[in-house]
Amino acid sequence: MNPAVRNVFVVGLDDFNRQRLESLKGAEECRFHGVIDPEAVYDTEVFDIAAMLEESTARLEAFDGTVDAIVGYMDFPVSTMLPILCERFGTRSPTLSSLLKCEHKYWSRRVQQEVVSAHMPAFTAFDPFDDEALIRISDAGLHFPFFVKPIKSSGSRLGFRIDTPEDFQHAIERLQAEIGLIADPFNTVLEQARLPDEIAAVEGHFCMAEAIIGGWQCTVEGYVFEGEVVSYGIVDSLRYPQVLSFFHYRYPSGLPEVVQDAMCALTERVMRHIGFDNSAFNIEFFWDEVQDRIWLLEINTRLSQSHCDLFEKVDGVSHQQVALDLALGRRPEMPHRRGEFAVAAKFFYRVFFVDAVVVRVPSDEEVTALEADFPGTVIALQVASGQRLSTLPEQDSYSFALAHVWMGADSAERLLEDYERLAARLTFEFEDIVG
Structure with a gap:
């Protein structure tokens, strides 16, 4: 193997991002290798971090060459795995402790409070499985309206604005049913870190309440x-x-x-x-x-x-x-x-249903025609015909993103005009709609 080549391992590497990476300055000196199949981090909400760490370690140890860098470009679970893998193989990364001071939302707020307290909302941690949770939040000085989210969140998932006790009860039911999907693997990461006692007590199943x-x-x-x-x-x-x-x-x-x-x-x-x-x-x-x-x-x-x-x-x-x-x-x-452009945007084409079944999506030919009519545009459909919207991963609590659209223009005004014309030609159809 050419000793001048730098072997860069990318957790969850897919073909789209391989092409992007290979176009970067200095990429000609690198050889990019995938670690963990992209489907294991993109197309699921079930993350067995212990198994993924074991698989990654075995793949890296079996590699016939130097491991020069281990990188990722995704949020959970990739971001939390990187410091552990990098420490095992002696590659550059932040320490696990410094990473958790950002990603563990309660620990992060405590640390931020030490230097930028004037720029933070009131906050407290609570256990969503505690029947007295709402009382404890009130005792901490937080009153309606406030916002709740998991200690380790991913995107906007399981985040709720709380205006009434009924809102809180609805959020609690969702959190109790779904928080384990993030909390259990996040706890696997927390077990590998040295945490202060007051932080260790706030494990992955806890949530944050914050002033709006x-x-x-x-x-x-x-x-x-x-x-x-x-x-x-x-x-x-x-x-x-x-x-x-x-x-x-x-x-x-x-x-x-x-x-x-x-x-x-x-x-x-x-x-x-x-x-x-x-x-x-x-x-x-x-x-x-x-x-x-x-x-x-x-x-x-x-x-x-x-x-x-x-x-x-x-x-x-x-x-x-x-x-x-x-x-x-x-x-x-x-x-x-x-x-090439003065301004650019990523648009989220959404529907605001509770649930529905998709019965039609734009065809490949329709997408190709739209991309040709709006130069520089990239359209990535997020749903398939026959799919139930509630099965989509990584959605917020209020809508479903059917397509991601990247566009560029010479002004913000022209950008919005172009998107509105494009969106009018994106045709989706549904049945069994729950509004």
């Missing part, structure tokens, strides 16, 4: 290299009117420069304090324009896969460049505004 925060939502994409915190782009997260479901992610941000600068300063302060290093991350913020106040929503210990195409369209390269460079010990070099 809101405003203009965005995500700061960044990385830490040898202790240096760098923010390289801010992506806006825009929701459908009157609901919690995302409509589209847009890059670059339309926030005032002074607000963007303040968010980057907060990002540097909190990531330094956590001790997170040698990895990509992103932090979600709100800017309350009325109060001119910035709120920190949560920290994610990986770049957003949803944003890869946005950076490629606007800056000229997917920000997977950052993850690859860091894994190989190189200072990342992201280009700036060298892409």
